[in-house]
Amino acid sequence: MSDTTNRRANFSNLPENVLNRNHVISIKPTTAKKLTIKNLKSEPKLPDDYREQTWKKLKNAVLAIQQSKPNEDSLEELYQAVENLCHHKMAPTLYQRLHSLTDKHVAHNIEQFLAESMDRYLFLKKMNETWQAHCRQMIMIRSIFLFLDRTYILQSHISSIWDMGLELFGKYILLNTLVQTRVVEGLLMLIEKERQGDQVDRSLLKSLLRMLTDLQIYDKAFEQKFLQATERLYAAEGQRLMQELEVPEYLAHVDKRILEENERVLHYLDPGTKYQLIHTVEKQLLREHVTQILQKGLDQLLSEFRLDDLSLLYNLLSRVKNGLIELCSSFNAYIKKRGRTIVIDPQKDKTMVQELLDFKDAMDNVVVTCFHKHERFSNSLKEAFENFINQRTNKPAELIAKFVDSKLRAGNKEATEEELERLLDKIMVLFRFIHGKDVFEAFYKKDLAKRLLVGKSASVDAEKSMLSKLKQECGGGFTSKLEGMFKDMELSKDINQAFKQHVTVNSRDLPQIEMTVSILTMGYWPTYQPMDVHLPDHMVRLQDIFKEFYLSKHSGRKLQWQPTLGYCVVKAQFRSGLKELVVSLFQTLVLVLFNDCDYISFDYIKDVTNIEDGELRRTLQSLACGKARVLLKNPKGRDVQDEDHFRFNADFTNKLFRIKINQIQMKETTEEQKATEERVFQDRQYQIDAAIVRIMKMRKTLSHNLLISELYLQLKFPVKPADLKKRIESLIDRDYMERDKDNPNQYNYVA
Amino acid sequence: MKVTIKQWTGVASWKWVANDDNCGICRMPFDGCCPDCKLPGDDCPLVWGQCSHCFHMHCIVKWLQSQPVNQQCPMCRQEWKFNNK
Structure with a gap:
């Protein structure tokens, strides 16, 4: 405001100065002349028309x-x-x-x-x-x-x-509703024609639809009817094609349809229609049929690993509400069903683990490539595996342990170190699913013992790596015994070296046998049946020398020999030349007998060696009826009878110099396996006892049901409630706890 | 001689020569080790007293340290003396 007044003041000043200087004559400053504009006196006239x-x-x-x-x-x-x-x-x-x-x-x-x-x-x-x-x-x-x-x-x-x-x-x-309907119907007819695969004039469609939009009757007059027509068409098509087509073809068709409709929007429909249109198509072609698609086609797709179709299925179902949830649960059901067939059939035991690994690989692949690594699917995959693998108790755990054994055994040259490592990782994944991990441990331990004692392990690195994996998975308690076994082997190595030196220094008239002994700490190793056999004198002497040497280093101990596990390298003279035989101790004892006699009876061998009857029969069978027959049996036959006689086969030939004669394994499926399972069961009883006492000590009094549910939380292996009941009874008998006098369903801890 | 033994790889297991299964102090089996150790063997040896009782070395040492006056065997209350047999 002040600004304008200032400016006005200036203006009034300015002309005065200017006028004064230049126009002094004409104008007086006091009387400024006003300029007025007047209207024209007469309006300009237009011509009237x-x-x-x-x-x-x-x-x-x-x-x-x-x-x-x-x-x-x-x-x-x-x-x-x-x-x-x-x-x-x-x-x-x-x-x-x-x-x-x-x-x-x-x-x-x-x-x-x-x-x-x-x-x-x-x-x-x-x-x-x-x-x-x-x-x-x-x-x-x-x-x-x-x-x-x-x-x-x-x-x-x-x-x-x-x-x-x-x-x-x-x-x-x-x-003119007639005109309007005719336009709309005409448009719908054209679109339907195009949907049926005919070529139509798209520019005509576009132009007319633009007209409807411009006239603002697109929504009212066209869109609704269009959507209704779409719905009708695809509802019918969905019904029909679900019947006619295989699922993969159906999916491809749906995909094509959605693509087409998108294109339609792009080319001539109003963009606002897109959402509803696509939604309608998805609803009629997919959502209505989700269950049927999954029931009819998913199993086939998965079992044939049709990754492209599966990706498509995933993409399509991800468009409809709950589609993925249903896909996931069907996926889960498929894995359970298929997995169960792998696991449950005893006839397939031999290939079970490999099949499981392959199956896991395949399903992982599906999740990664087709299901976008969606978390729900990978979790579901895990859950399904855990579920079916435990449907058969103990056996999968046992077979996984055996599978690992076969891979870690020496002579298994099929895999490089890296491949083996990868395989072990995969096995660990399966192992993770298993509830009865102690069963695995028992069998694994037994096999590991064999590998270590017979020197059959393929690679120490691989063994150690497997051990560290197990440790990582189950903790140190799980592997402490296994580690102890390795420790024993290392200590034995040292002792044997010391013994060798000891022998060379005090070289008495020792038998010319190179002796190495594996010294086992009882608690770590599987229990072996002690067996008393008669050794030749020179072997007994050597054994005693070692024993003396060992006890001088480690006082307060006693040594128990385990003849079942020993093995020897034996030089044998045949007519064709000298051969080296790698044989078990029992086989050695039998062979040595033929140094004195040519032809001996079964009973004689049994008397002299004192090997247990069944074991001896197997031993003789391996020497006389196996691949490398260094003994001849009379009469011939597969099984060894009481009245059989044996002769040294001097005519034995073999192209190899060093020959390994395998001990015939006891049928593991029967006794040994039962023993292992029995041992696992025993161990579990102690664990159950300990858990019951732990809980009761903490709670003092507890009802039966609560105790059982707490036990299930603590115990890491599957147990039947009846077994738990037995353990509780046993603890009551042993006065660790008692039944409440008033309430028989309640237990009290007895301090 | 038709057959001679060249190499012999034997297997033996060791046990403590103890007159009991469990250590009288920690009640753990002698086949195992004392509660403070992880692996049985030379790291957790057994010791014998002149009274012929035997314990994990770690266990009896701990016991003796807790008994400032009379060093007695916890089993028979005789004076404890190591038997260095």
């Missing part, structure tokens, strides 16, 4: 445009005419007149569609032409009447010329 004349000119022009004829007057002139009329307050009238002119024209245009019953396609084409012409004309008219559009119409909030054209066009189309 100017307005009508001009309108006539304009009207002719509009009519010419509407009939697509050339204009008589130049456009500039016409524009000028409009401007002039506007200046002379003719604008409202002009608008009125233009409106009625257009109205008439449009009404006339639409009427032609009412009367004729023409081919739908032609009808659409004509409609399109009319629409296009209308647009063209309106643009032209607007250009001429631009001044009107920009002044009067803009100020008085009525529809612009263009909008007016649209309104009128829309009004007549809406008014």
